[in-house]
Amino acid sequence: MNTESENTTTADSKAANSSGLGKSVSFTNVVKSYGMKEVLHSFSLQIDPGELICLLGPSGCGKSTILRCLAGFETITHGDITVDGESVVAMPPRERGMGMVFQHYSLFPNMTVLQNIAFGLKVAKVGKKERLERAQRMLNHVGLADFGSRYPNELSGGQQQRVALARALVVNPSVLLLDEPLSALDAKIRVQLRDEIRAIQQKLGITAIFVTHDQEEALAIADRVAVMHDGHLEQIGTPYELYVSPATPFVADFIGQSNKLETRVLPNGMVDVLGFDVPLLRPLDANTPVTVFVRPENVVLRRPDAGNGDHVVHSSMFLGAFERTEVRVGTVSLVSQHAAGERFSPGERVSVEIRPEPVAAEPIDIAWARHATMKADVRVNAGAGERQS
């Protein structure tokens, strides 16, 4: 999420590209239907060599389908998928040379760890001595050097997923595909393995596609994140871009946390949020009724110097480095995120200020249609912020 590290990571991957390992991937107007039901609507995406792209979206948005189409486990209805400019659509999965890591590890239970890793090389008819050497080297890479003779069921989930990663990488795949690889692991291992996957990916300079529904995961490791919704691409950009300037209300809502407030566009092109003029990310006609998405960190609470504030603190949540306080403003509750030092206790009266940071807005009639099935709640997404610090 910070531009500087963004730049350095891209520089790294660019450097790795020169070694020629990473390949570019491109989806052009890919459509996938199951019978009458279209699950991917004209999906297009260009992935640079050596890039790690996260496909992020709620369950059922088609992100895994894209991965499976690229791997060859699903046939696409229309469009084209190319790897390094060469169409792979007509190839069976075994000829596509993709390394795939599955959510539930899917190690071969009848083989030892080393045999698992060496399997791909055995299929490729690499000599026994060489393949065991390469498998062992890859095993060292993922930090399981001494585990070669164990069977998968003797390993923990995190270790199994490392083996799965090694098994996918040992054959020098053109693209590494990771289908929610961390979802079955517990929080601490998840963060650790996530960082390791990123480190290995950068070291090898391999192009990788990482499917996840966990935005924290996506924002933390991706060069670019592709946010998907209902079978189409909502926005693709660096994690920072997605957070600061979401292209669509869905992205604004889905990435990070937002207070959703209903208001109107003012004649000057700003919106009125609780009496403060706040600029819009994208201009809208004056007087349009809109729902605006205000980030909790842009809601500032103050103790008035004298007398009482206008609003009552409802609850306060301590989250380590920062604190999240919920304030009742009229009929809605507003979430503010601030440094943990300033504490507000429930029942306290405070005044509220909205920072003039550009906000995403969605005209209300469309908002109604789009969110009719979603839970109408001020805080839809609990997630990123809480675990991040």
Added chain:
Amino acid sequence: MALLNYSVAIDVLEADSGADFESERSSVAANRPLERHRHRGTNAVCGPRSVWQPYDRPGSVSKTGILLGFSLFLLLPIAGMLYFTFRSATGGFTVDHWLALLDASGFSFMTLSEGLLNSLMLVAVTLAIELMLVIPAFVLISVRFPRLNRAMGVIMLLPIAIPAIILVVGLAPALAFFADIVGPNTWTLALAYGILALPFVYTTISSDLRGLDCRTLAQAAESLGAGWLRTLTDILLPCIRRSIISSMLITTAIVLGEFTIASLLNRTTLQTALISISKTDVYLSVIVTLIVLLCTLVTLFIMATGNRPSRKES
């Protein structure tokens, strides 16, 4: 659910009797008649029992009793048969009937050895059919067409549901057709036995396949470049090797024990041979039955010990 209720029951018991968990446990143990005398001292704290309360394992006395009763029930007829084979027709005991088994020139021996050889050959051919054709087909169906699993479950029960006589009537023309091509060989009976064994093979294999995420395993292998044959031989079949062994043993038992179809199609197998010699030499048929029973017990023993989860499988 049961666990939850159990803990609730324990809570209730504790509230009732004011006893702690440990003494509650011992009072539960004390409720068992066989061990009551041991815990007479703690019997006083016994509270109301819940139906959810798990029973302790049976004590060694009741275990021995049950085992003894059961083995008597099973062994008495066998002992009776054994006794019978040593009885002389003229009274007293003799080993002549057992020696007759070794008389290679006798009619009984000829029929029996023919039947036994035929049966063994049928076992081999049926096993080959199951191994080469049926089991790979089951695995491929569950990997490639998992939606067919429900239909398969029903279809695979048909050989049990359909009476043998109908099977024979249906199969006779097919077997006659085969006989035209390859001559009237006994082994063609294995085609019928292959069908007969389907339900048992399917049930054993599919329960093992269900526990295995064979679809993803196959995809993992495929993404690593493996073709179908390799995926099958290197991964999927080894993963279900225990159920393959079980289904092989069941198939063997079915083929060795089958009488109806062989008899109706007028083939000589172990079973039909046993029936025909029992008409001339009842002692020999009992002796052979005893031997077959012994073989069955050995097979069962192998199945029971071979099926224990080994270190490799979870």
